[in-house]
Amino acid sequence: MPFTPALEQQLRAWLNEDIGRGDLSAPALAGRRGAAQWIARQAGVFCGGVLAAPLFALLDPAVEVRLLVADGELLRPDQRVLELWGEASALVAAERTALNLAMRLSGIATATAALVAQLEGTGVALADTRKTTPGLRVLEKYAVRCGGGLNHRLGLDDAAMLKENHLSWSGGVAPALAAVRAQAPWPARVIVEAETEAEALAAVRAGADGVLLDGFSPGQLVELVPRLRELAAGAPVVLEASGVDPQELRACAASGVDLISTSAPVTRAPWLDLSMRFSLPLA
Structure with missing residues (x-):
């Protein structure tokens, strides 16, 4: 560091x-x-x-x-x-x-x-979140890396993540993503946080770089992730599970997601x- x-x-x-x-x-x-x-x-x-x-x-x-x-x-x-x-x-x-x-x-x-350690052998990475202590973010994210995890975005200027309020206030996934794409620098990634199957499907259709599947159970992920892969038709969309019970990490990893993000190591x-x-x- x-x-x-x-x-x-x-x-x-x-x-x-x-x-x-x-x-x-x-x-x-x-x-x-x-x-x-x-x-x-x-x-x-x-x-x-x-x-x-x-x-x-x-x-x-x-x-x-x-x-x-x-x-x-x-x-x-x-x-x-x-x-x-x-x-x-x-x-x-x-x-x-x-x-x-x-x-x-x-x-x-x-x-x-x-x-x-729970994810060992699955090929699925563990990432942190922006739920960090003000003033300690860089150090807490460094600690996550020392523990073998990956860092999600450091701040709002690293990547755009469209969450429920963005989608609600802008009229949906497609309008929100289009508005961000129109002004963001070309290398910037746009991630859509999906709380429903419909939002996840809409995010892939609209060309999101990543879809954060928030609060889905392992069973729901097993059904949804293959459908999203098929819909993406080979496009390199990153599928991320969040809001996961730490006891269900391996079950979620079995769905085929690319990574699982959690605030637990920092907040708990x-x-x-x-x-x-x-x-x-x-x-």
């Missing part, structure tokens, strides 16, 4: 939120250097290590960080994740922000990996428990 100026600005804001006017405990550590380790308290998929060095460096550029586990790798309980050396006051001040981010992202990566995942343990001061 590239470390961009925008991401650096966010990290600064999150540090400032916690430190405020200054860490009142800092005088107890004045002039001391220390070592610390991150320890995994439970099994899972690690994510957030790429943020550690730049985040601690914002408080002390001399802080050294050594990653022992790469983002996307499995963790076991009591495993050492990374090691740090530097000014003790900087290690303490950045500890909570760094751990909070890593625990949140590792929880998402772990939850994603569990769902991806518990944090993965990590802790930071300090060694005796080095000086």
Whole structure:
């Protein structure tokens, strides 16, 4: 994941939120250097290590960080994740922000990996959604990728998705799609979210690049997907299932859809428990 100026600005804001006017405990550590380790308290998929060095460096550029586990790798309980050396006051001040981010992202990566494992061997990909925490979208989507998932559009400017309100207010699938096609850049894809069989069929007839089949049961998908493929007559339309019960992923995959999108890893995942343990001061 590239470390961009925008991401650096966010990290600064999150540090400032916690430190405020200054860490009142800092005088107890004045002039001391220390070592610390991150320890995994439970099994899972690690994510957030790429943020550690730049985040601690914002408080002390001399802080050294050594990653022992790469983002996307499995963790076991009591495993050492990374090691740090530097000014003790900087290690303490950045500890909570760094751990909070890593625990949140590792929880998402772990939850994603569990769902991806259910789809193993089906050829169907798992994708995320735009249901993300404001300010954390890029990082949460990065965590999904670390867990083996795919990223859906990052924002409204990535691709057009015509949802129920678009279809209702514009008079239907064909008028909505035509209006978007008339003004969108030629590489932009247009996806239609279909809640009914009629909407799905209309989307394929109108030439949508993708059809998001929302809330269909596995049985309904098994019947509908072949009909949509036949109607598309070889056109490369992407068929996506959404609103799927996590327990029915494989049943939905058996219908022949290309991918399944879900917000569950981001909206429902518990944090993965990590802790930071300090060694005796080095000086």
